[in-house]
Amino acid sequence: MSLTLADAIERHILALLQECGQADLQRVVLARQYDCAPSQINYVLATRFTPERGFVTVSRRGGGGYIRIVRSGQPELPRLAAALRQSGTGVAQAEAAAIVARCGASGWLTEREARMLTDMLHRDVLDLPLPQRDLLRARLLAVALLSASQGR
Amino acid sequence: MSLTLADAIERHILALLQECGQADLQRVVLARQYDCAPSQINYVLATRFTPERGFVTVSRRGGGGYIRIVRSGQPELPRLAAALRQSGTGVAQAEAAAIVARCGASGWLTEREARMLTDMLHRDVLDLPLPQRDLLRARLLAVALLSASQGR
DNA sequence: GGGCTTTTGACCTTCCCTGACCTATTATAG
DNA sequence: CTATAATAGGTCAGGGAAGGTCAAAAGCCC
Structure with a gap:
């Protein structure tokens, strides 16, 4: 569908990331390339390259300034998973619900x-006697x- | 046999779907084509292109917004769920993976x-003897x- | 007339994009 | 060394461009 400017810039940056795993750019330069306001670049970063979507951006101002975008793994989830696995102990329904929430x-x-x-981990769904139920969960x-x- | 506006628009969209398996449109444009209120398009989508009838619609607002309708030949989720439940029989891993895919x-x-x-339904995760494992899945x-x- | 579907219009939410102004960093003049 | 200029990115409010919602009006068929 009709590519908006923001979409085009997003693709541009994604392509850079594809190439090198990291995108370095200068705001004004990119803005001139796409003939738009520099703040448009910030808009794209703020809406598309968010931590929630797995990106981090660092930047420097002043002479020789730049913006760098890198993919960030999501360390929280693997860490949580590892913790659950290591403990070797079961997880009660309420506890699981809290973690998920x-x-x-x-x-x-x-x-x-x-x-x-949350729905899948409900006791009625798992339907096992108690030591095993929490372990399965x-x-x-x-x-x-x-x-x-x-x-x- | 009176063809209402809604019927005409329905046919229009169905024709687009026939062509490409997917219909992209802009609400105001289509509304102008049929000389009606934009919300009329929503009415058609809400009454004719529902999940129950095997359609999904996605849309974007704002500049460059659009509406996309796609036919999903696949059974609707609640129906699938009901079928699984009713059958009362278990589901093998490969079968589950195929459904999910x-x-x-x-x-x-x-x-x-x-x-x-897919990962959650793997046999190593469920880890039960066989009649019960497929039932749990x-x-x-x-x-x-x-x-x-x-x-x- | 009663009950259905269709159609509209007023109002709302979301998304895009810009411009004015702000802050940080570096280069340079005195 | 310090003050100032130049350079570069950051923030935020606001206007415009879509689509969404909902209740009320308008048709239509017994």
Whole structure:
């Protein structure tokens, strides 16, 4: 559909990232290339290259200034998954729900993903006697979080 | 046999779908073409291109906004969930993966959701003896699909 | 007339893009 | 060394361009 300016710039930056795994650019230069206001670049960064979408940006002002965009893995989720796995202990329904809710609130999971997980981990669904039920829940949750952290 | 405006617009969109399997349109443009209120387009979408009838619509607002309608030949999520539940029988891993993949391909699930489900439903994760394992997988999948269908 | 579907219009939310102004960093003149 | 100029990025409010919602009016068919 009709490519907006923001979309075009997004692609440009994504292409750079594809090439080198990191995109260095100068705001005014890119703005001139696309014949737009420099702040448009900030708009693209703010709406498309957010931490929530797995990017971090660093920049420097003044002479020789630049903007650098890099893909950031999502360390939180793998770390959480590892913690769950290591503990080797089970996870109660309420505990799981709290973890999922926190991940949702901080943007690591979408609202829909959070809802799916919460529903799936309900005791009536797992339907096992108690020591095993919580263990299964822990495994499922760990796998889900790990899986969610793989790319986007 | 009176052809209402809504019917005409429905045919128009169906024709577009026939051509390319996907219909992209701009609301105001189509409204002008049929000399009607823009919200009339929404009415047609809401009454004729519903998930129940096998369509998904996505849209973007603001400059460069558009509406996209795609046919998803795949069974609707709640229906699938109900089928899984009713059958009362288990679901093998390969079967589950295929279902999830189809849902992903037709846009009912995001790529990430599909990956999460596939991973969660792996036999090593469920880790139960065989009649129960497939039954648990069926329950999990049904709940997940149902949950995913609950709004966006 | 009663109950359905269709159609419209007023109002809302979201997204794009810019311009004016601000802050940080470096270069340079005195 | 310090003050100032030059350079570069950051922020924010606001206007315009879409699409979304909802209730009320208008048709239509018993």
